[in-house]
Amino acid sequence: MAPAIPASMDRPHFIGIGGAGMSGIAKILTQRGARVAGSDAKDSPTARALRALGATVHIGHDAAHLAHDATGVVVSSAIRADNPELVAAQERGVPVVHRSDALASLMEGLRPLAVAGTHGKTTTTSMLAVSLGSLGLAPSYAIGGDLDAPGSNAEHGTGEIFVAEADESDRSFHKYAPEVAIVLNVELDHHANYASMEEIYDSFETFVARIRPGGTLVIAADQAGARELTTRVAGRHDIEVVTYGESPDADIRVLKVDPHGLTSEVTVALRNGENLTFTVSVPGRHYAHNAVAALAAGIAMGLPPHDLASALGTYTGVKRRLQLKGEAAGVQVIDSYAHHPTEMTADLEAIRGAAQGSRVLVVFQPHLYSRTQELGTEMGQALALADGCVVLDIYPAREDPIPGVTSELIIDAARNAGAEVAAEHDTAAIPEVIAGMAKPGDLVLTMGAGDVTDLGPAVLDRLARLES
Known part of the structure; x- marks a missing residue:
């Protein structure tokens, strides 16, 4: 028997419902019988999966998306104070809870x-x-x-x-x-x-x-x-x-x-x-x-x-944790969520151990200006474990730019560590760049916590055209 749903979670509205943490809570509440609604900046497979369960998912943020009978609003730390749905909830006196409080209530x-x-x-x-x-x-x-x-x-x-x-x-x-x-x-x-x-x-x-x-x-x-x-x-x-x-x-x-x-x-x-x-x-x-x-x-x-x-032994992995996306033209493309130097080093060492002499190429997207400012040198040193790497611009997520903090901090450190590294400001150019670098037998890692993960299929498509 499912634990009782708290009154504030009977008809909840999630701002940013497509996020990893938020969508999970929304899914469990839907499965427990709550009438779940929410919004996200863009449509996604996760949003569509929630709709299939019966949740209402709006695209874009608008005060009108907050239902008149919503009993609570769930937010994460990424939601800004001026979000129109959050402002509307506060004006109407709808209870607002942090994602962690909602999750804690599910464990009771x-x-x-x-x-x-x-x-x-x-x-x-x-x-x-x-x-x-x-x-x-x-x-x-x-x-x-x-x-x-x-x-x-x-x-x-x-x-x-x-x-x-x-x-x-x-x-x-x-x-x-x-x-x-x-x-x-x-x-x-x-x-x-x-x-x-x-x-x-x-x-x-x-x-x-x-x-x-x-x-x-x-x-x-x-x-x-x-x-x-x-x-x-x-x-x-x-x-x-x-x-x-x-x-x-x-x-x-x-x-x-x-x-x-x-x-x-x-x-x-x-x-x-x-x-x-x-x-x-x-x-x-x-x-x-x-x-x-x-x-x-x-x-x-x-x-x-x-x-x-x-x-x-039945566990076979989770998305973005050294996930094999496919193979084309003799090149395997693997996706890694690693974005902290310790994670980057661990994943690169793991891949080198499994590569059995194959070259390892990395497309790295730094995540957050603050993290790059503090750990950019260590990120560059980690990339020296690759045989070649391309570094994209910083994925800002919830942060505003910090003057002087760019991917060049990482690139300079990588070169000082002996890495073969190049900058690429145009994400759309990456498939062509990798097609020019990769050879049969190579392993390509798309690495980072941002939208670099979306590049895997495009890289595979471009490599496949090399075979035709």
Whole structure:
């Protein structure tokens, strides 16, 4: 039986309903019987998937889109104060709630499992959703990316577990009270909201303080920020702390990660001393560690380790996380969401490991002026792992330009690191540029958190014409 829908969520209106986080909440509410409506800047497969479920989705933002009987308005941190629908809601006295509050309300009465960290949240949340589903546990879940089809980022399940991606970018993960929480890593990012690592640590400490008494914190043993956080929360004795990783002192220790093309075989030592080997169907050591975090969390929820390990092998990836888009003229095109230097390095190392001597070419689109200002040098250094790369202009998302902050910061750093890199200001020119660079056997990565993902099909189409 579905938990009761809060009164404010009976007829909700979502501003920016097509976004990854917003669409998931809208989908679950629709499946629970709410009359959902919303708007987005442009039409999309996600918007069409919501309409197919019965939601009303308007294109463009207009006060007239807010229904006269709307019981609440849901917004994300990306919605500006002058949005006409938000202004109309405030003038009419319609309750306005943040996306995180809406998600928190969906978890009430269930056993929440929240996945946090600077990187890897979407993958780890997806691994848990897929594996728990394959075990017949019918979890509810809300993920920051689609598994295999538009709208697959969320599901209202009939089971008692709710798996949620817990976003630290705007501190919204402070709203959740999980039974089990995963912290994959702790690094400085989201520079518009955090001024220092100390602020990041404070924010994650607040998240950990929200774990229910008797619950469990699963946290990385290998990453410096996570280890510091473990030390900082050591005084909390009403929760269990389980560490995982390759460090000798890890509670669940990664003994071996054997790459096999686009998959890996992982061997871990459990807390009872037993060794367990299972397959991860995505390449790269970091994805193997994500799977071990998921394994540790499932064990903390009371699931049998061997069953869960086998179920994790059914996970085959999530959109934009080293997703193979296709092959043409002997060239494979792969899409990567990586936009932080740590993510970029991890994905490029994973692809190099799977490439078996093939050249790796990257089309990189920086995401956010603030991130480029703070981490542009490190982004350029990461791109040096590629055999050739093209850097697009910065994707601004919700930000206004910062004087002097352009893609040239990344390009200069990449060249200083020895990378073969070129600038391209015209996104539409990329298919032709790649067609001139790529040779049979090459791997092409479209990389970034913006609309660079849309280039994959166009690149494949242009490469296909080389064969004709």
